[in-house]
Amino acid sequence: MGRITLNKVTKRFGDVEVIPPLDLEIEDGEFVVFVGPSGCGKSTLLRLIAGLEDVSSGRIDIDGSDATSVPPAKRGLAMVFQSYALYPHMSVRKNIAFPMKMAGVPQDEQARRIEGAAKALNLTDYLDRRPGQLSGGQRQRVAIGRAIVREPAAFLFDEPLSNLDAALRVGMRLEISELHKRLATTMVYVTHDQVEAMTMADKIVVLRAGNIEQVGSPLELYRTPRNLFVAGFIGSPR
Ligand code: ADP
Ligand code: MG
Numbered sequence: 001m002g003r004i005t006l007n008k009v010t011k012r013f014g015d016v017e018v019i020p021p022l023d024l025e026i027e028d029g030e031f032v033v034f035v036g037p038s039g040c041g042k043s044t045l046l047r048l049i050a051g052l053e054d055v056s057s058g059r060i061d062i063d064g065s066d067a068t069s070v071p072p073a074k075r076g077l078a079m080v081f082q083s084y085a086l087y088p089h090m091s092v093r094k095n096i097a098f099p100m101k102m103a104g105v106p107q108d109e110q111a112r113r114i115e116g117a118a119k120a121l122n123l124t125d126y127l128d129r130r131p132g133q134l135s136g137g138q139r140q141r142v143a144i145g146r147a148i149v150r151e152p153a154a155f156l157f158d159e160p161l162s163n164l165d166a167a168l169r170v171g172m173r174l175e176i177s178e179l180h181k182r183l184a185t186t187m188v189y190v191t192h193d194q195v196e197a198m199t200m201a202d203k204i205v206v207l208r209a210g211n212i213e214q215v216g217s218p219l220e221l222y223r224t225p226r227n228l229f230v231a232g233f234i235g236s237p238r
Contacts, residue, residue, distance in 0.1 A: 001063055001076075002028045002153040002186030004049060009058035011044055011210075018044050019210040021058065026154075026188060026203075028063075031180050034190045035197040035233065036207035042190040045207070046156050049188065050079050063153060078147035079156040086131040086142055093127040096145045103150070110149075117145040120179060137168045144179070154186035161196070173200060194235055198222070206230050 004026040011019040018041050026032050034042045047053040049060060051072035059068050067075055078099075086095050093114060100110045118124045121141040131139055140160060147155055160176075161169045177200055180187050191197055197204050198218045206213040206221065206229075214226045218234075225231035 002026075002030075003061075003063050004154060004186065004188070005061040006049070007059040007061070009048060009060060010056045011041075011048060011053065012056045017056075017210070019048070022210070022212060024205065024212065024215070026186060029184050029186055031177075031187045031189065031200060031202045032205060033197040033201035033203070034188070034205045034207055035192065035194065036213075037233075038192055040207045041210040042192070042207055043158055044210075046079075046158055046188060046190050050077055050156050051075050052079070076153040077156055078150045078152035078154075079158070080143050080147050080160050081158055086139060086146075088131050091128050091130060092123060092134070092142050092145075095131065095142055096127075096149055099146055099150050113149040113151070114145075117148040120148065120182065121145050121175070135168075136164050137172055140164065140172060141175070144176070148179075148183070152185065154188060157187065157189040159191055160189075162191075162193075169196075176200065194233060198234065204234075206233060 006022055006024040008021045008023060009019060010017060010021050034045060036042055044053060048055055051070060055068060059066060061067060062075060087098070096114050096117060097110050100113065118127055121144060123138065123141055123145060126134060126138060131142065134142065161172050164172060173196060189200060201218055203215060204218055204221055205215050208229055214221060214230045221230060221234045225234055
């Protein structure tokens, strides 16, 4: 579970083709990072995978079946946004429970999953607090917790750490990597931060103006960048 295939996917906004025909294979359990400068189409690509935007043409398969016109809630994916989008009037527990409530998960199963997520994210002591009583890092963990309890086939992150200060970012980066190891679930992670890409990814997808410039492991991109753009972006000595 968690294999995502993009087949000649394009996206136009009006006359502007933001994503030219693009092919990409994301393997089950992989940590894939989309990296590239602001405006290159990272968020758009993630939103196409999530189903929050419709493709202009092409096809998206999830675990071998055509998901192109499947609505977001039915794709089995969970998106974590940079603005935490938590409900300020609800406790952490209720925030985490919310998607399960919507999906009709039984109460005892909800409690079991909340406990598991809270343990994984070090939130056990904060379940009765409100988001306003938490630090930025804790709030981001709640947002991740809300994704975990849906038991998605893949997690989609859109610059989840960009609102945090530098020191906290390093810690959260490690936590997300740990979580990936523990869950072994596919993660697709968007960032414009080269260090995040190089330290977290199994596979990096370097984007420029909606085009894939290169796909490879951090080491491959570092050792054999295909062009100066990739070299410059990855910071390799070419
Ligand atoms: P990134 O996440 O890499 O910064 P985006 O995917 O947000 O880039 O944007 C890619 C391009 O598509 C940008 O030129 C942006 O202005 C444009 N774009 C994104 N969303 C829309 C939209 N809803 N309508 C029109 N243009 C959009
Ligand atoms: Mg973006």
